[in-house]
Amino acid sequence: MSIAKILVVEDDTELQEALVDTLSLNEFEVIAVSNAEDALVALDDDIGMVFSDIRMDGMDGYTLMTRIRAIKPYLPVVLMTAYGTIEQAVDAMKAGSVDYIVKPFEARVLVDKAKIYFNRDASRDDDFVVADPASKQLKIMAKKVAESDASILISGESGTGKEVLARYIHSQSTRASQPFVAINCAAIPEGMLEAILFGHEKGAFTGAAKSMPGKFEQAQHGTIFLDEIGEMKPELQAKLLRVLQEKEVERIGGTKTIQLDVRVLSASNVNMKEAIQASRFREDLFYRLNVFPMHLPPLRERPRDIAAIAERLLHRHCGATRVEPMVSAPAMKRLIEYPWPGNIRELDNVIQRALVMMSGDTIREHDILLDNECLSALGGEEKLNASAEEASVLDSAPQASPIAHDFKPIEYPLDLKARETQLILETLRSNGGHRQKTAETLNISPRTLRYKLAKLKEQGVDVP
Numbered sequence: 001m002s003i004a005k006i007l008v009v010e011d012d013t014e015l016q017e018a019l020v021d022t023l024s025l026n027e028f029e030v031i032a033v034s035n036a037e038d039a040l041v042a043l044d045d046d047i048g049m050v051f052s053d054i055r056m057d058g059m060d061g062y063t064l065m066t067r068i069r070a071i072k073p074y075l076p077v078v079l080m081t082a083y084g085t086i087e088q089a090v091d092a093m094k095a096g097s098v099d100y101i102v103k104p105f106e107a108r109v110l111v112d113k114a115k116i117y118f119n120r121d122a123s124r125d126d127d128f129v130v131a132d133p134a135s136k137q138l139k140i141m142a143k144k145v146a147e148s149d150a151s152i153l154i155s156g157e158s159g160t161g162k163e164v165l166a167r168y169i170h171s172q173s174t175r176a177s178q179p180f181v182a183i184n185c186a187a188i189p190e191g192m193l194e195a196i197l198f199g200h201e202k203g204a205f206t207g208a209a210k211s212m213p214g215k216f217e218q219a220q221h222g223t224i225f226l227d228e229i230g231e232m233k234p235e236l237q238a239k240l241l242r243v244l245q246e247k248e249v250e251r252i253g254g255t256k257t258i259q260l261d262v263r264v265l266s267a268s269n270v271n272m273k274e275a276i277q278a279s280r281f282r283e284d285l286f287y288r289l290n291v292f293p294m295h296l297p298p299l300r301e302r303p304r305d306i307a308a309i310a311e312r313l314l315h316r317h318c319g320a321t322r323v324e325p326m327v328s329a330p331a332m333k334r335l336i337e338y339p340w341p342g343n344i345r346e347l348d349n350v351i352q353r354a355l356v357m358m359s360g361d362t363i364r365e366h367d368i369l370l371d372n373e374c375l376s377a378l379g380g381e382e383k384l385n386a387s388a389e390e391a392s393v394l395d396s397a398p399q400a401s402p403i404a405h406d407f408k409p410i411e412y413p414l415d416l417k418a419r420e421t422q423l424i425l426e427t428l429r430s431n432g433g434h435r436q437k438t439a440e441t442l443n444i445s446p447r448t449l450r451y452k453l454a455k456l457k458e459q460g461v462d463v464p
Contacts, residue, residue, distance in 0.1 A: 004048030005029040009039045011056045022107045036064035048119040050077045069096040070316050076117040098122050119179035128168035129312045132302035145292050146172035153289045154267040156296035159343035162267040170223040178222030181215050186228035204253025216249050223263045230268035241285045299340040306336050313351045330365040433464040
């Protein structure tokens, strides 16, 4: 099972190996890549910190840092630099990196930085942007409740910023200097979630090659955020309830209990009352999580936030790599009047499109491409409809399996990561385990395939 890891980005092979060995000897899990492009591929929810060289072929470390800030503003990035580029490293700190190290450096310097920043929240207090009166009141309430250790259940539609609010609460609490560990309960296959939450001992199940701490242990003295808690299966809910009641956890296959000092924040976009009535969620667990309920309204109900959030997104995506454009009044009016069914996630997509489409130093009304208009503008709407009709025909037709008859595809929930896992394993088996052919079939690089297969092995998946 995977735990948070440090991502090392260094194109010098010998130095990369030395960095990995140093961090591994100090009990950190490490992933190493040789360029910024591969770093962005490796960047997922398991990464708890990044060490990156500044000078690299292709995308440099400074640009990588700004890209990471745009994708994951909470992820700590420490830049490694030679004496001649210290000024650039200082500029990077102003733009969002948490620190820098000047080469050559001693091993203890690297380890000290890792201990300081690993699994820490690098987002700023003002990442929870508010301008609407309702949102301002919510932020005041969040700051007040942050001072306690009360469990908080945040409700709201998908994409409203529930994790951002949770991170803000953590940043305002007495635990701010301790880890903030977030996990999406809906994004992990059911059979793996228990081990990821609670940890496991070596040999606890097939593929458990070594002991691993769970998310609760990683969050010790800090905060754990259980996103989409309403999607958790009832069997696991009972185990979670015991952990919360007893304030202790026992790893799978273990006999020792570990005392916990962890604050629990959770979130859901489902109606929890209805889930309880339908016996999909335990009422006793709900009341344990819902000590202090908070509701984050959809973006359409807080229109004054739209301009402020759009401005923050522009700043994040531009960073120091380009001049931040102005938004014309008609363009802003268009943003404010749109109902945003996808909430902030959809707004973020629209802002990124506008940055691509704009010319000059101003985003104008015609640069604002909403989802349906984007499809039409690119001639994709008709293709989408045609694809849907074709898929319908294909679904009704008998399908010839490209894999061996004795291979049974793993049954996973239909989330994106699980579907990717299933596709990789089926393609690998159909190619007789040949990595190069599998990479070509999937249209990904062999390096990316090796990385993904290594992660699957860590998670206990039987890889051909």
